[in-house]
Amino acid sequence: MKKTHIAFVLCALLAAGAGVAEDAKNTDSPDTLIATVNGTAYRLDVFRQFFMERLQAQQGGNDNPAFQQQVFDEFMGLIVASQEGDRRKLQDERNVLAALELDRMKVMSNAALSAMANEIEPTDKELKEAYEKAKEQATRTEYKARHILVKEEDEAKKLIKQLDKGTDFTELAKKNSLGPTGKEGGELGWFDPSQMVAPFSEAIAKLKPGTYTKEPVHTQFGWHVIELQETRKAEPPAFEDAKPQLTAVLKRQKIGQKINEMRSSAMVELNEEVVRLKPEDEAAPAVDAPKAD
Structure with missing residues (x-):
């Protein structure tokens, strides 16, 4: 062509x-x-x-x-x-035949799962129950904070002493912070703690709004002085906005249940020469009997 x-x-x-x-x-x-x-x-x-x-x-x-x-x-x-x-004439090679059969199984599996998904339509009751459950799980605290990042712990300690004397946090950040937010006064905006590295998240969770860390916080990026400005509860999306995602989740759950039922009812004859089944008492690790005194 x-x-x-x-x-x-x-x-x-x-x-x-x-x-x-x-x-x-x-x-x-x-x-x-x-x-x-x-x-x-x-x-x-x-x-x-x-x-x-x-x-x-x-x-x-x-x-x-x-x-x-x-x-x-x-x-x-x-x-x-x-x-x-x-x-x-490679079509009869052993590994080629196995790969072709595996590909066929994958294609048929995906086609079957897609057909099953098209047959499932979660009810409004199921969707609302899933929404309420997701809302409970999604309720989390978000933080608004700023920080100053420096290379050495001693530098961070000196900055904390200046803050203790009333020096403006924004000005200190602009003059000293090595982070990309330094020129904005160290402003990080609103964030979920899971977005931050563990030591940073753990430190900020202990602060109250309007306070800063009294000891430098060490991460792989350097030493931080962190000020917590505000906290808020994250707002979950409205039911109608969440409906498409909830529908997809419920469909996956129902398909998973159906697949498990199909596996349980399937007649399986294993080739014991390659799959050796052991009784539970043999499969379990041996436990020494207590010795008599």
Whole structure:
């Protein structure tokens, strides 16, 4: 296929089914080919699947011509390399057969999970119960603080003494802090403590609004003097805003339960030559009996 034809094929890929253009709709058939390479035909649907897999790892839209060209070139490379595998008659190799079977299982598993998800529709009651539970778990304290970062502990101790004498925290930060927030007076804004390294989070959790650390706090970045300005309770999203995420969570939970039920009811005959089952008393670690005095 010549490169002048690639733009049309990719346009068909992106527009098919979206009502963008009539000629794109005409290509939306399971039998539509994207190319014939060395006499072998390749369906557009296969390329679409390959394109979507690559798109998931790509930041940005699928309308980037350079990205489209890159994916097409990769697909063509995949074609000629797989044809070489066929030429070498590698399809019957033991590891190739195992990999093909594993890939088939993964594809069928994903298709089944997707079909199961489409059949599940959580009730409003389930969604509201999940929302209330998530609200309780999401209730956390956020902090607004500022800090001064220096290299040496003694420097931090000197700054604390200046604060004790009433020196302005903002001015000290602007003059002394090595951190990127130094020029803003050390302002960190609002944050969740989990966003900070452990020693910093632990120190700020012990402070009351309007107070600062009386001892320098050491992290891998250096020595900190921290002032806590305010605290607040994080507000959870509204129910309607959280509904899509809650629906996805409940679907995953229900699918997980269904898979566990299927595993429990499955008739499994293990090959004991490769999977050795031990009775519980044999599998458990031996415990020495107490010795008589």
